[in-house]
Amino acid sequence: MSEDGTDSGRRRFLLGSTSVVGAAGVVGAVVPFVGSWNPSAKARAAGAPVRVDISRIEEGSILGPIPAWRGRPIFVVRRTQEALDALATLDSDLQDPNSEQPEQPEYADNQYRSRNPEVLVLIGLCPHLFCSPTPRLAIRPEPFEQDWKGGFYCPCHGSKFDLAGRVYIGSPASRNMEVPPHFFESDNILVIGEDGVSA
Helix, strand or coil: CHHHHHHHHHHHHHHHHHHHHHHHHHHHHHHHHHHCCCCCHHHHHCCCCEEEECCCCCCCEEEEEEEEECCEEEEEEECCHHHHHHHCCCHHHECCCCCCCCCCCHHHCCCCCCCECCEEEEECCCCCCCCCCEEECCCCCECCECCCCCEEECCCCCCEEECCCCEECCCCCCCCCCCCCEEECCCCEEEECCCCCCC
16 A cells, blocks of 8 residues: 555656746747747847837927938937928039939928928938938038038038938939938827828
8 A cells, every 4th residue: 555655646746847847948949939920139230120218309409310220320310490482492502402313202202302391201321322320411512512401411522401301412322311211109109110190
């Protein structure tokens, strides 16, 4: 009888131990599998949308460059009314004032090259050799342009862009700066990388 009791106890112990080890193995296999459903850092870098809080950007200032979308720097500028008014005066100085070479989504195919005239969203790279232009947002004389109306200057090769990212005549760059897909999730949240629906 004692041997039967001992064998029964051993069987229960072995059965319980095996069940615990088996359950741990199942959990260990399931966690990485479920985790693989989430996009990897590489997939996110390849184009996953990015949300940016723009509530703290003051008029006449820039948020960026932020390496936020597809590994490329993003400029987000809150333009002043003075800067917006100046855009219409520059057409004769620009290579492609009407953005006929489409470097922007259809909804940004306008004088401001944006969904919201006040907020400009650009990929912060010069289309010439992909250097990052320096923001020169103030409307004031600059060494490279005495009648400067604000915009971006690429010190590498001298390309100049206005505050809509449109390239000046005589610049090495032949195209306007690119506007990425974007929309406003709310007044303060900008989503870069998706067209979405404008709030």
